[in-house]
Amino acid sequence: MKSSNNDRLNTNISNKSTILVIDDNPTNLSLAANALEYRGFNVLIASDSLSGIKRAKFAHPDLILLDILMPEIDGFETCRRLKEDEKTQNIPVIFMTALNQSEYQVKGFQVGAVDYVTKPIQIEEVLARVNLHLQLYFLTQKLEQQVEERTTKLNRALQELQESQLQLVQSEKMSSLGLLLAGITHEIKNPLGFIAGNLEHTEVAVKELIEYLKLYQEIFPVSGTIIQEKAEEIELEYLLSDLPKMLISMKQGIEKIQEISRSMQTLSRADRNEKVNFNLHEGIDSTLMILKHRLKANEYRSGINVIKNYGSIPLILGFPGQLNQVFMNLIANAIDVFDEVISNQTRTDDLIVEISTEISLDYQQVMIKIKDNGHGMSEEIKKQIFDNLFTTKEVGKGTGLGLSISRQIVEEKHQGKIFCESKLGQGTIFTIILPIFQDDNSELND
Template identity: 50%
Template sequence: MLDTSTENSFILVVDDTLTNLEIISEALTEAGFEVATAIDGKKALQKIQHRLPDLILLDVMMPVMDGFETCKHLKTHPETHDIPVIFMTAITDTDSKVEALSLGAVDYITKPFHKAEVLARISTHLQLRNLTKNLETRVVERTSELNRVLQDLQEYQLQLIQQEKMSVLGQLVAGLAHEINNPVSCIYGNLGHALSYFESMSHLIDLYQNYYPHPVTEIQNEISEMDLEYVRSDLPNLIFSMKEGIQRIRDMSRSLRIFSRSDTENKIQFDIHEGIDSTILILKHRLKGSENRADIEIKKHYGEVPLINCFPGQLNQVFMNILANAIDALDESFTSNQSSVINSEIIGIPQVLIQTMLSEDTNNVLIKIKDNGIGMLDEVQQKIFDNLFTTKPVGKGTGLGLSIARQIIVQKHEGKLEVNSAMGKGSEFIITIPID
């Protein structure tokens, strides 16, 4: 009885004897198979080009192209390699059977045929092929499923790393900013009072000198020794300088609070320029020059962009990762041992250009961060966002920064993070974030 899984299978019968073709074709048709015939190997290969059979019955001794040659041809082509081939032969010597099997045939049938045997063997090999196909499909599906699970696990690990990192960093920076802010606010407020007190004392000195222009010798000597006029003229400048320094500390404290702000479960309105500026201020110490390069120049070209719905803390981390990488690239590019390979298009001053603008459809904000470093090779660009990929020496990088950055932009903000780079022409990262 024919297995239902093999019904309607397409079988190609190749034999140069018409009687054999008729007998086998009739038996296979009655059994529910779809049948095609060919009288030699060459014509069989021509028919296969139009439609691939599920199984081939192949005679050994044929003109033009015999069965062995035909089988060799079938097994050397990927599209026909897996088609089961059963040889039909009147030759009973063992060598011929061994050769047939060594060429890739799955079985052989000895002439004269026995209908039941032929149908049983065909049905068995069709079932085996179907099982093999199903197994291969399940392996592919299972492999794909495992790859998805692995990718999900890696992304989840990145989320945990990022959340833990931001949580610890946020607590540390927020606490530091709070501790700095208290004494700084005290100093900033008291400097105003100090200036007011000095002005009052200076007025009192003017009154004293007006009514007592000729004090005793000891007082005159002290005035001359301390250079009173210079002190009176310079002290306000000192107070203003201290006030400016304290203001810079206050700005840094504010930047730390902006950068480390905790994200809620929902997105909030945020000024990306404020986030970029706070990140630059935190990285300011890394912009200073060294014996290998000049100060890094930050050029900002901010467009008129609205507030965007986002997770500010996470977005600040993206700015930090990209800008820190740009500084690393400039450090590497402008060292003395790299100067010989830097393209002439790279100017002598290391620079980072930051641009913000609306997309053409005004639905997205574009943030472009470009350095004028040495750039990246194509193979590096293709892996730059991969988890744990890094070109930095051991201990200098984890390979997580850009991977986390892309996850934040793509998954958390439904945006895009792209890179354009060429050797000798620097690198540019382009962040696209929906406004709503």
């Protein structure tokens, strides 16, 4: 004869289920325990409420059969205490009682019981109710587990989506920035070269003209009235002494523009699919050059002094454009800190951004620190600064993506670490640690 589905389910439940019976009557205790053990359940017993509560906390049974009428602490109070404890609150409780008035049954449900059986107990009734509530209990646990797993998967999918969005934003931003800077660099490169080349010839020509005029003055010290008047009109002597200085200034200006152009070219360097050897100092210096105008004094603060403590570090195998973006984010944030105006008070104290680099003792990592002596941040804010879309800036002045993207670039793209140290009133330090993966021919960079 084949067994029914219910019989198989009941057998499975009994094979893995533990039942705690709490009753001060030895006869009832023995009767219930023997019947349950005969059906394959693991049975624990307790003859009073306090020991029953202790056993429930320690063994965590799957179901509790609880007598109501017991000395000192009755079943109602026992159930209430079980439901108040996180360790036992989810265990289903079935009351065993000779009190069949509805008010006692209602009270039992109010304190947290799931069912009740009347005394004298009928074994088949007890087994039927035990099996029913164990099924519900295990189904509930399974459902909660499925919900938790689904929630975990959804959270993971959400995190992956956010990371993908960050990558898209970063790629689009870097692509747009790279195209913009590359276009500007290309457009000014040719005119700069033309001006620089002609300026050299102009310098030589002016020098020769001045020598010619001086020679003319020596040979013909007495010139005509018209020539003398023109010389005084154009302030010839001043012009002869000042013209070379003007050419020198123009040459310096051209060199500065060329330096900016080179920095823009460095920052706009398009990343390939593969990493390349990269000079970190070159990237930092290019970033500082682009941000130089923001370091100057303004109406709210004095100028920002940049201190560079560069160590001898090797080339880093990485994506230069992305690492330059990290430097840009961190240094620009440090400047933003100084630009924040509190109660319209002008800052005249020394404003410092210190940038240091060094190699680890085992020559396996490079450390970059960007430190400012700004107002720092609270622990609460510090915990959130790398979160996606978190910003402390005013609306329209910050996207909340800079530091999140920076962490992604450092940790995911370069297998490094980035972290922040900060205290209110004591400034902030951002530390980047990058592993040294490089070609054998790489040289140290000062």
